[in-house]
Amino acid sequence: MTTPQADTASADSARCPFDPTALTAAKGPTGCPVTAGAAAFDPFEDGYQQDPPDYVRWARDQEPVFYSPKLGYWVVTRYDDIKAIFRDNITFSPAIALEKITPTGPEANAVLEQYGFALNRTLVNEDEPAHMPRRRVLMEPFTPEHLKAHEPLVRQLAREYVDRFVNDGRADLVDQMLWEVPLTVALHFLGVPEEDMDKLREYSIAHTVNTWGRPKPEEQVAVAHAVGNFWQLAGQILDKMRLNPEAAGWMQYGIRKQREHPEVVTDSYLHSMMMAGIVAAHETTANATANAMKLLLQHPAVWQEICDDPSLIPNAVEECLRHNGSVAAWRRLVTADAQVGGIAIPAGSKLLIVTSSANHDERHFADADLFDIRRDNASDHLTFGYGSHQCMGKNLARMEMQIFLEEFTRRLPHMRLAEQTFSYVPNTSFRGPEHLWVEWDPARNPERTQPEVLTREQPVRIGEPSRHTLSRPMVVERITRLTDDVVQLRLVSPHGQPLPRWQPGAHIDIECGDTGLSRQYSLCGDPADTHAFEIAVLRDEDSRGGSAWVHQHLAQGQTLRVRGPRNHFRFDEGARRLVFIAGGIGITPIAAMAQRAQALGLPYTLHYSGRSRRTMPLLQALAARHGEHLVVHAKDEGQRADLAALLATPEDGTRIYACGPIRMLDALDAATVHWPDDSLRTERFQTDAPTLDPSKEHAFEVELKDSGITLQVPADQTVLAALKAANIDVQSDCCEGLCGSCEVRVLDGTVDHRDVVLTRTERDAQDRMMVCCSRAKSGKLVLEL
Known part of the structure; x- marks a missing residue:
């Protein structure tokens, strides 16, 4: 709803953002007509009592903030809006929390x-x-x-x-x-x-x-x-x-x-x-x-x-x-x-x-x-x-x-x-x-x-459970060799229970047996398939052990421990046009995005680079699905991608999604400097491991707003280490600024961003950070913890 007065006739006045056929004769306190759904809302009905989230599903999807004439209240239904209201207890006073919602006689x-x-x-x-x-x-x-x-x-x-x-x-x-x-x-x-x-x-x-x-x-x-x-x-x-x-x-x-x-x-x-x-x-x-x-x-x-x-x-x-x-x-x-x-x-x-x-x-x-x-x-x-x-x-x-x-x-x-x-x-x-x-x-x-x-007694955890305990057992249903050095795994629930649906760009974490290693792999199957997760794993001789373990030790029928899915590489379905760029095994998250773009009928092009066609996983399936939308850049055919030429002209509303080798992603950063902020979104599989040189760092304070405590972060310690030392449960996996697991909200202070997860716009907003590697430019950070 907007706030025009009922008698406003000016052509450029604010308009109610609803189909006129959905409006009723009733009006809210701002003069805006009330929709039929809002007019019918009654939290004392059995539908609300039995299942409140389902009762207001229509609002969450179509009208997340509406005025209820029956109740005399504005009703708010979405997560981010409600959390923002809780956070600002000055503008949004709790004074009526215990007020009678129905006045008595x-x-x-x-x-x-x-x-x-x-x-x-x-x-x-x-x-x-x-x-x-x-x-x-x-x-x-x-x-x-x-x-x-x-x-x-x-x-x-x-x-x-x-x-x-x-x-x-x-x-x-x-x-x-x-x-x-x-x-x-x-x-x-x-x-x-x-x-x-x-x-x-x-x-x-x-x-x-x-x-x-x-x-x-x-x-x-x-x-x-x-x-x-x-x-x-x-x-x-x-x-x-x-x-x-x-x-x-x-x-x-x-x-x-x-x-x-x-x-x-x-x-x-x-x-x-x-x-x-x-x-x-x-x-x-x-x-x-x-x-x-x-x-x-x-x-x-x-x-x-x-x-x-x-x-x-x-x-x-x-x-x-x-x-x-x-x-x-x-x-x-x-x-x-x-x-x-x-x-x-x-x-x-x-x-x-x-x-x-x-x-x-x-x-x-x-x-x-x-x-x-x-x-x-x-x-x-x-x-x-x-x-x-x-x-x-x-x-x-x-x-x-x-x-x-x-x-x-x-x-x-x-x-x-x-x-x-x-x-x-x-x-x-x-x-x-x-x-x-x-x-x-x-x-x-x-x-x-x-x-x-x-x-028998199970230890009680007083407080939030550790996210590291949330792995689910999954069985390797099938292993398919895609290339000489890439295998595709199809993982299913051992008892056939449905798995969480996921969005393109999501990944899962696999615990590599008893090695103590946990590695992230992008999901590359069908997001609508609730029976299985599919990933493709490249055997990388320079890896830190995860890919070698998968290739050497996994067999069909074996049980794995898996966490997730989680998504720090989200796909914008509201883009006007999409350019997908993948190099080698970087095709895994991009394949799911391209499939989604096709299903939505969005204009898109998929550029896929590799040493040769025989080394490019999923290529045959991608060619069959995407046809002329797919552009293959095989090095041995002299078809290397000219990223500077491809992205020479900025386009408003176009989103570029890329995943692949560091050199390719660095080249993309340079090729899109003149594009609007947030046009390029990348996911990196590796980066230089962060190191702390105390002679080049400074100490700073971290105030945890919700916990009411303040921590000192010395020059030789990460924010993540300081949080864990104070028994503050923050999830973390890669500890290199790659996976986004340790993201926390920043309420005040200036962050020295050192991750490869956030976009330029997200960094400029200064409202989040990866605590495993990023630090403070200022003397103090205030975190939402």
Whole structure:
């Protein structure tokens, strides 16, 4: 939408960017007509409750930012837009995060007043400058070393609750475990003496409905009574805590901190956090685990995988949180006129930011609807929010979910979903099934014949899982010799599960047996083929060992460990014209790009260079597919490519994609200096290994904005090494600036780029860097970590 006034008639006024036939009579607050999809949007409908990402798929694809007349909110659905909103908590205030989305009537308001209900700002919905000082003061109990102390209790509770129904053959996991255990853990963490769980559950649901739901007028009074009782109970518990402030618990920690910082940790703040903390610490975890179990049991092959290999559980948790998390959406208030996704949003507007939709955005998560527990960027999900208001309790939730899944996989691996209809408490933001019925044959319980299963424990990872643990087993289905020194491998899943779809330019990482080597190879098959990955590997006598290992040791039927796919060489489908240039084995990513250009009907030319036709892999198949679009430059035929002549005249809208030997790519850099920035995009298979000469380098600081810590990077150390020394998990593979694995966002400072991944425009933007090799030109860098 744009922002013309309703009565504007000027021919050059901004126009609404939609087909007039898609518009309705309704208008948004800027005067722009509302589309039919936006007018119909209703988050209280069953479609949204059952599957929020699918319900707004149309918006993600066609209208990522729209105004909802029914809700009175602007709705945001794409990953980059939502992350940018989270990052700017000044323009996009969290002040309305706990505001009632459905205003209640005077009778219900009177009930709340009679209970003295006065929920104040909490860590969730307060603005700066109050928020960050409070967050810093209260953060310590959420650090991994402190959370570890709660692991024994979580394990004990998980064991005891499963004991209650393990021999029954049927259970409602929500009623019989997944609500009560997180609630007990939450009370333990907060330092609350265990009260009547049924009452607390009733109060917690009422709080959710009161804040994020749409209670009918006749229901509002009953909800208000429950919320009022919840408020008073929270106050009573807090009064008890004040009698013993040295006891364990986050609330007692807050009481002690109040002595040191009375202006930061106030009485009203503690009361509000007492109530909000009970909800936040258990309800989202209960819902998240129920969603995860439902999702895993709907994918029996995946469930079997984690039963067989519990080391997969930490990343399975992340993928469950991404694919079907417990937080569907958050809300923000726009404090100044702003742009979101190119749409003008006036100050005072309210935003519903659908994080569950962001988690299914294909622009960030390849093949986003695929449930892939080896997805290497699953932990990029926005279920916990992002930035300064990211959920403080996220690692407690992760720990609980890992332990619950471990207990279920160890003791009930034969569990299956029972026939049922899933229902959800209607609200915009928090979701989990009200019931989750499962069945199993008690006679097959492993502990009956193998009591030792009860003593097994998988280490819990507190925090995001390491991306290096996410390799998937793949079987070499076929090896095809393309030339004397190039073989093509077709790799398939050992159990026939579908593989992630990928985009042209993507690569996979292959672990080379026990050598400790990991090497990247571009995918050159059909991106639509979800049954196999195909790569071509050149035997290079000067290689660092990867290609020699593939040629010497791999055989048909052998199992490999593979990571990815990942893509740092993305293909622009919006280009007017395309020039593809490949040299030798560099044809592998280019072949997939050319195939995609052909499928889209884009104008393209493919230039392929090699010593001779017999040494050029894939040539025969390329000639058959591309015909006159293919230009072969065989050195032994005197057909060497004249890159300077080929690229003499710059063309706006033309993209040049190239992969091949260093000498060819260096020549392309020189031949396109006069072209528009970003016209040339290259991928390099090798470069000069970076070295650090301390006499020529300078030390600098790196501030990690999201972690709240600052590191010193000495002249003889890389940024990557400094991050790993501080236990900051950053993926890295080549450590030479080749693969793009270690890319991080830069929020401030000037980067000395030394990689061969970023384009000229990307370097000039100074908003990202490869930490394995690049450094700071300035004295300080601020990174989004």
